[in-house]
Amino acid sequence: MSMGSLDGEQRKATLAAVLERDGIIRLSAAAEELGVSTMTVRRDIVDMEIAGIVRRVRGGAMPALGPKPFQERSARSARAKATIAEKALRLVPNSGAVALDASSTVAALGATLGGRNTIIVATNSWEVFQAVRRTGGPRPLLIGGEPEERTDSFVGPIACEAAASMLYARFFASASAIDVDHGSSDVSLSEAQVKRQFASVAGETILCVDATKLGQQDVARSFDWEAVGVLITELDPADHRLDAYRERVEIL
Structure with missing residues (x-):
């Protein structure tokens, strides 16, 4: 069966796989991959939005907003996360303590720390x-607290108090969205609160996000740009998609 002969449910399954692989559905690229018109893909995306799978953005669709389990998040944009982890590793000190948030992007950094035997790594994610x-x-x-089953993290007053009980050289955090005017935002107030507590006792906050998060907003504000020391993406720092952020933050 050719891609162009797929029925609606098969097309939507393929689009869901693209979303998992790339973190975004690009309208023109998806139409070419499926061998159908952009209008057909647009109709499929509308159906997927109604089903709560995606949210439409200019030129395509992104994952629907809202808390998601760690395993679901970690499967997306794996190549981008590996590139971000490689860049972020350069900023991990050889001694002292660092903090990592509960994001799957930062988890990719955590998996590369085998050579840093003299540091403490605190996180609110199992x-x-x-x-x-x-x-x-x-x-x-492990920073404990109330388990947030929807994101597989620990949040709440105990998590906030524990997060702020140490001094960190750097705090590596991600976000579900970043916006040039409003900074970074996350899926819930409780997630954002723990991140702000980590940042309050860190020498510097490093924001690690893949390019699909650029120009987006979620429900809970986490950091203004004044609170962020470095922005790391998988893009070349000279990429035009980062132009709007250059006056706000250092880009790696």
Whole structure:
């Protein structure tokens, strides 16, 4: 069966796979891949939005907003996350403590820390804790609290108090969206609160996001640009998609 002869449900399954692979559905590229018109893909995207799978954006669609389990998030944009982790590793100190948030993007960094045997790595994510632990390198420290089942993280007053109980050389955080005017935002107030507590006792906050998050907004504000030291994406720092952010933050 050719791609152009797929029925609606098969096309939408293929589009969902593209979303998982790339983190975004680009209208023209998806139409070419499926061998159908952009109008057909647009109709499929509308159906997927009604089903709560995607949200429409200019030129295509992105994952629907809202908390998602760690495993679902970690499957998306794997190549971009690996590039971001490689860049972020340069900023990890050889001693002291660092903090990592509960994002799958930062988990990719945690999995590369095997050579940093003299640092402490604090996180409010069981999955990130395990990723660091498996490297056999740093000493991982799990920040407890109330389990947020929708994101597989720990949040709430206890998590906030514990997050702020150490001093970190750097805090590596991601976000579900970043906007040139409003900074970074996340899926819930409770997630954003823990991140702000980590940042309050960190020497510098490093924001790690893939390019699909650029120019987007979610529901809970986390950081203004004044609170962010470096923005890391998988893009070349000279990429035109980062032009709007150059006056706001250092880009790596």
